[in-house]
Amino acid sequence: MLAVSSMPSAISSIDQEGAFSDQLSRAFLQQLAQEERRRFKAGHRANSHDFDAEPMLDEADAVEQIVVQDEINRPESAHVPVPADLAAVAVMLARAIEAEPGLVRRLRREAPVVALATHLIDLVEPVRVVAEKCLFRPNTKVIDLANGRARELSRRHAALFVCDGISRDARPEKGNEIIGAALHVRVPIVGIAPDPKRQLPRDLMRSAEHRIGLPSLDQTGLALVVEAVVGSRPLRQIDRDLLRMIDIADLPVAFRRATSPDACIEALERIVTAKADFLAEGPALEELDGYGPAKTWGLAVASDLQAYRAGCLTWAQIDHRGLLLSGPPGVGKTSFARALAKSARVPLVTTSVAEWNAADYLSGTLQAIRKVFAQAQAQAPCILFIDELDGISDRAQIRGEHVQYWTQIVNLFLELLAGVDERPGVVVVAATNHPGKIDPAVKRAGRLDREIAIGKPDTTALAQIFRHHLGREILPDASTLPLALAARGMTGADAEAFVRRAKGTARRNGRAVTLDDLLVEIRQGRRPLPAAVRHRVAIHEAGHAVVSRTLGHGTLMDLSLHDDGGQALLEFTDDGAVTLTVLEAGLASLLAGRIAEEIEFGAASIGAGFGPDSDLALATGIARDIELKWGLGHFGNISLDAAASEAIMVTGLLPAVVERLRRASERARSILMEHRPALQAVGRLLEEAGYVTRAEMDRVLAPGKTRAETEQVVPVARDEEVQ
Template identity: 30%
Template sequence: MTEDMRSIVGAELTLAPPDAPMLAALLGLLHETGVAPDELPSGIELLTELQLVQGLCAATPAGAIAHLHRVCTQERGAARITLDHVHGQQAAKEAFTQLQADLEDWRHGRLPWAEVTSSFLLFGPPGTGKTHLASALAGSARLPLVKTSYSDCQKAGHQGDMLRELNAAADRAISQTPAVFFLDEIDSFFSRNTPSNGYILGVVNGLLTLLDRLNATPGVIVMAATNYPQRVDPAILRSGRLDRHISVGPLDRTGVRAALLADLPEGLLSDPELCLLADQLAGRVGADIASLIRDARTRARRAGNGLSAQHVKAAADRISPQPEPDLQRRIAIHEAGHLLAGHIFGLPAPTQAQITSRNGHVAMQCFDVLTQKRIFSQIRVDLGGYAAEQVVFGAPCNGSGGDIESDLARATFRAQQAELSYGFGETLSWQPSTTDIERLSARQRARIEQQLQQALKETKQALQTHRADLERIAEVLIRERELDRNRIAELLREVAVAEPSSVPRKAPGRNSHGLGGSATDDCNGPE
């Protein structure tokens, strides 16, 4: 309903979804005969409008009842992805389970739509199951799912064609209310804060208007997905457009076990075998586990016999080879360096730490406000893994570098923010922190490098002082693989440190501040 039409409506009534007593009464009125509710099948409330209308159009009550039994049986037998098929991703499952309950209350008039959290951003690496989660929610709630993406819309043509395609998808969701509207690749719309042209500005503004329209429509659940949340325009991410931001990450050991148990025959793997595979595959994404199981079944067919544990182990070794002990120790030392550096330089304890057969991860708490002390401490945490490898092994491996999510990239970007955008540098003249480093002046690049070198020097000295603690925490990581907030706090409680000096020494002539796996900021959304 348009806003003009809504303004002349005197009252809005929310009708409960049809059930057996309601349909029995309708059939009785249509055919002028009594129809008992217990003559009708269970599951009527989950049928679509078209399925119900076909039943009401039947020539006789018996024909209507037979039709309803047939479609309900078909629906029960149809393969449908639900939240029960989602393994790991506890935050998403909890949010969507609550949404299901709220949706049911809204359908029965017990909850106004304005009180339902109905818009979500799913962010995380490729292959973690963001699209799968949208399908699972739609399947569990028995809602139609309308999916589109930047690529789908852009194929329609120029700006006007693209926006027309985007709005057509939104219209499909609104016409099928209640429904799930899923927009993938939302980072491809870019941020208006980055250099762009009028085409991009027009498309992003059109998207903002569309999100407002969808969120103003009771019954429409809005979901967007991205691999790169930092690239999304802040206006898209704000409350009222995408209220809840949920990280969808790789599987932990519990998630791997659940995925294997759900998709393999019962009893195929013993508990010790499951534990070993969980250690081996932790950190992989759901798509990897699905590929592993397909490979194992292919190996069994090729061998001409039934699926066995050996087929599963061989497929697991192809995806994630058994780690060398020396590599596992290096990964553990690297992640312990992040943990210990954060504690020494005064940051709150991380929320999680994990090592896998290939890498590791430490989730640091993030801050809404960054002081000079905090950002320089964060840079030392970023360099903690690199410094720890230098302390223990004499030199680092390539685990701290690589792509834009690496430790070195993160530390460089923070130093660049401090120098150019936050007023912690040599001048107060603002520059975007996204400026390519090669476009900075030689003096600016030298200052950023100076801050990084000073931070590495101090971090290395601190970890050398606490080498025994570094080794102790690494051994715990090797043994336990995953540490939660409480376990991390317990380990760090034993580390006695003096009050850190997080404001680095002055550089000549000015007030200067120095500033592997990976240490990332654990936020409810992009920082």
């Protein structure tokens, strides 16, 4: 960076190194400092956003007279602080103008038309103040055309058109007559808005010779701001990750009590760190379990964003830019976004459709949407997380008087999503409980073109989630598997709540947390399976395992017992390539649990027939579809789309289904009798441990294992595996 004098002799744009010379920035800051000095001399005070003077206390106040006299007698060499937010805007505005060759001269000698994008609504008013004080020739009267005062214009004036984007008039169709009158007078015109293309008059944008935007503060720019506030430059720099997260409102708060340049930086670091999600406590994505493909996607994004920040990747090379996360409440969609930001070490900008709709009127909602995208762009690279996305309706489903209202909201959201090249570094992650309510255009290529459903965690993941919330200090040597089995079908949010309540119970009783505390919270009055029932259920699930493994039907993932029964988790491909052989193997696997009970206990229970997803219901459905739907049965090549109650009336169907299920049952019986030691060994293993992994079943059911070896199988310690 080139060294410059405090009073520039000439205004240059950018130095030979490609960095800003900051001559214009220093000139703007000096101009603001002179304004502050004049106010002190006049015995007035002003707030940080307004240079209009407020009268001091009554002259009869003797103490006030002392203070005023002290201000008047202050030596010219004494430093006069510039309000921190105005100083920051002055630096950003000066740099934006510096980047346009000759623009500063034109603003003071000619009549250029300039469109200035502030990106954020919070910057509109301070930009207006700095523009009035610094952009134009001395003694120039500045008129805001947005107030309809074009008739007052003369060649001695300059014109602003300031729009915060909130009012109903903030659109291209409004204000064009006023702009036309100003163009006729030939005065400098500067339009100021967060998004000029959408918010300033159309004719202003058509005639704009310069379209500029406020840049972000860098280290040298922040140092200039500190110097303007306290009188000298800091020796230390702020962390570059925090620098991108600074808001204009952070500066006055941080610098208010700072007594030195380095103290300003330290105070600013404390304030910004408090809102930096990626620096806060909490797990990174690598530490979380139960997210499946979403975790794989997120880790790829984190790696790419780190490479992007380091300059090793361009934005065009990053293929993961948008994700729609779906799933039931409590599966951790918001936690995923926080963990992703932490892994990528980038800011997390969070919002929700409910937050957008909380704004007054349609214009407020549209501005809220624009603001959050602008905020994300200002902090890029970052993660923009949008919750409750189903709150934005599918345009095809909108009816009645709200069609126009919601259509404008959806259209703006789609427009901002589609501008992926206009927001480099911003990865958008949206969450919904109802993906079917999302407008299909949202999922179009180039927007949220990847959709991943997060399901409820399986037993292993749930055990790991419990361990995460317990930490390594609570029950460090205990397995969390019993907790996961008791909480089967619940979510990570449920697990966190159970742990929190159990901790509260133990704290109120003045003791450490126990497994019983946790099980009481999880079960909420439910009782575990009685010993006899547990033994029967274990044999039932073992029957599924032995037959499916013997027939090679699908991939057996695990077996588990829980308070309501048991489960054999089987993964298999169900597509158009499935044959009758595969279907018959599936029937035998489904009926194997009931047959295993008959073999070991002499009679089957009714458990295989509970509900529409029971073993018998699924097997009967497959047998019926073989006959009527898939053209593989007694009736030949035919497909009838009949409800279950109607299908039973098809002549010959019931005997065909019964016979098919009978043959499947006998096939399962034959396999289980041949492998009865394996059936008993797997049942015993499941009964004792409550959970059997795929690896353990592979050891028990390995081909060539002798009867004695099978009968000697004992449960394998898995505490470390699930903690």
